[in-house]
Amino acid sequence: MREIDQTAQDSYIAQLLKEENSLKKQSRQASEDLGLARISISPAEATLVKTLLKVHGAKKFVEIGTLTGLSAQYFFEALPEGGELWTLEKDPKHAEKAHSVFSQLDQSKKKVHLVIGDAREELPKLEAQGPFDGVFIDGNKAAYLDYLLWAEKNLRRGGLILADNIFLSGAVWGGTTTQRFSEKQISIMQEFNRRLADPNLYEGAVVPTFEGLYIAIKK
Template sequence: MRKQNPKSYEYIESLMMPESALMGTARSHAKDLGLDAISVSQTEASILKFLIGANGCKKVVEIGTLTGLSALYILEALPADGRLWTLEKSAEHIEKASDVLAEEITKGRCVIVGGDALEKLPTLNSAGPFDAIFIDGNKAAYLKYFDWALENVSAGGLILVDNIFLAGAVWGDQTLQRFNEKQILNVQTMNKKAFTTEGLSTTIIPTSEGLLVCKKN
């Protein structure tokens, strides 16, 4: 769980209801994989859920499933007839997420799309436009994911992108975590594009990771 502002996150989370048993399973699967640090925190997940719910979203795409934790939060925000397509390339992660999301998959509310997201995204075009697109996959592909999202988000829909600070690397600080030039340039370009594209209202929620929030007018 990412907590670079431990006190504020601790305080916010002390006010929240505990996470569900399934969310706990998603977190322990991520821990087993040694990847619990890259799952959304409860605070970040609650922001995601709030935005998707408040915007009345029904059809959502997520890029980067990991063990299904953020997917569970998104699904909680959707109506009974809502649907989430979540894309993941790692077979190991898909196995863990399939366990956590089994009930939602059976109900037809969730589809895990296996494979490289850049190859798989075009296969979803015919199911769109989508009311929200949450980008949390390969950082070096963020700009391409964002371009796909611009084409496939509905009018009034949201594009949400996690980790857009790259642990400070977007403003030149590489002390916390090292990112390569391609990743940094990619995310910097996407962030600028988000603020300069006509027909988009954009802001950044300054979580420790940085959450880019765009609404198509």
């Protein structure tokens, strides 16, 4: 069987997707200006998680890892009227770029709340707003398991968990990577993936994107 040309595949998918609007382009440009374009969510992955959120019907959603506000815009669009998004970002420079975008969104029918600070410290402060309908995990890789344990306590039954970068560029299965990950990061991500794969806790599936996306429903 012939292997698929990844570059050609990406180009074909890009042709099928609707061009991102000016605010999304602003977020992408901000990531490039910060030298972080490589970790911005791709248009294909962004439309995937947006669709999943919309199908699930989540109204109260938490994003861990705002960066410059790109993925948050997709989640915001997927929320129904009356929906709320809480998005957490540790780096003030990143948060400043995201705030600039969020201030231009029409929030008359739904809201986005930017929370600045370490997610492990800020998440407990959000618990009074719960239970939540879903969470997107895309923050500090060494804290993924902490984020998951928080989600287990604060998502409703049937809540949606989306977790990006679960492959660590192949490090979780011992692959050679250009990006260096610590043994702690690798061990935590392996445990994180095993926990989401536990059928007693979740109904889930792995989407084999370049970096890996876990989709799970809390039982």
